[in-house]
Amino acid sequence: MTMYRDSSYTTGSLISSSPTIAEGEILYVAVDLVALSITNQQNEVLVLDRCYATDTTAQRRHIYDFIINGCPSNPAFTLVMENGQSAQAKWAFRVFEWAVQSVTSDVFIVCKVSVCDTGYEACLPTCGSTITPTPPQ
Template identity: 30%
Template sequence: MKLFSAIISTAFSQSCTGSESFDDAVTTCSPNQMTIEIPACAFANARMDAAGAYLAGVDFGELVADVENNCTGTFDAGSDNWVFTLSNDISECGSLVENNGTFVTYSNAVQSTVGTENKIITRKRDMKVGFSCAFPLEVTLSAANAINPVLTHFELDLGSEEGVFDVQMGLYSDASFATVVDSTFTVNIPDDLHVAIGITDETDMVTVLETCWATPDSDPANPTQYTFLENKCGSHDEVNVYQSLDVQANGLDRISTFSIESFNFQGEEGGDIFLHCDVQICDPNQESCVPDCSSVGARKRRSASSDEHVLVVLGPIFVGGPK
């Protein structure tokens, strides 16, 4: 027993209190990544081998590395956590994928088995810590419906604040952002599209628009896309060449807003567009959340370093041809 404890103690620097458990694990979801962080002390307290743990689905299975992910964890000395991450193809490593028509949910589990056995007795012990991420499906509504402001539900744990929040993206009638438009709203090039993205709950957290882009359908990965906000600032062309984008608020409050002149994709004279934004959730009491966009294209002050992201979508918005 002492030998086991000595081996485990070399894996991390933190002194365990004995109260740490797998219930202290934190899950983070972002558009192309899902991560679970488990305290090293939780493994030590349970006498489980963290280095031998892996992802293989919600049920016990064998470790099989995939193309994008090796399905094993890495130790973060800064936090004394073991970090298990699925990136790009989060369906790998045996993830269970469920689609209920509204959300698509990816579920997996960190698992490990330690101990020995013989024909008569066993000292084998199993460990499994499940986690999941749910993402809203982006469905095109018929013309009879209102413009679809998808409400994105996510769990937040930044250390300073945790809970369940909703983020919504809406289209408004003007730059006062007082009235949300419905399906009767019409816009023709170059009428402005006034968009607000915000946390619907009361909170000290603020939204930071990391990247915003448009597509001709609800698929955010459609190869036909136009990015008009990147690196937390309006794109160079939109701000300096066309002068067609005004970001009124970003990183200032729980609601961020922008106005952009409407457009069609090449080859269309009137048609639907969908707007997508990758939004960071930032704690202004812990870090700088307001991006420095004084010189688009120049090196910007590091801000909003939180790993909490949520992808929001708005559409379909019918844009008619030029007036």
């Protein structure tokens, strides 16, 4: 998983591994088969099944879902630009602050993915809205 400061997804907008990010800022995320060390076959595409934020790498006490079943859980905060179409998935989210006072300022982003063979099944997630969402503001 790689994070960027803008939708160009270029090296110039790459974010370091432990960035300090302001609440309300938009982060752009890319996940790809090569970065996951998975050899991509011609018909294989990457599908984001679920992506969420959590406050710890140990037990998941607080969770905020960005993507559920391949679709944004809240289009006002999350935009999925590419999912189930190629060896790479791209999405963006608006940075938030935990509402619970006792939660750390650290936020860990976790994505559960699957590799789908387009030769055998439909890989593009079907989301509830046919309207193209605008990026989080």
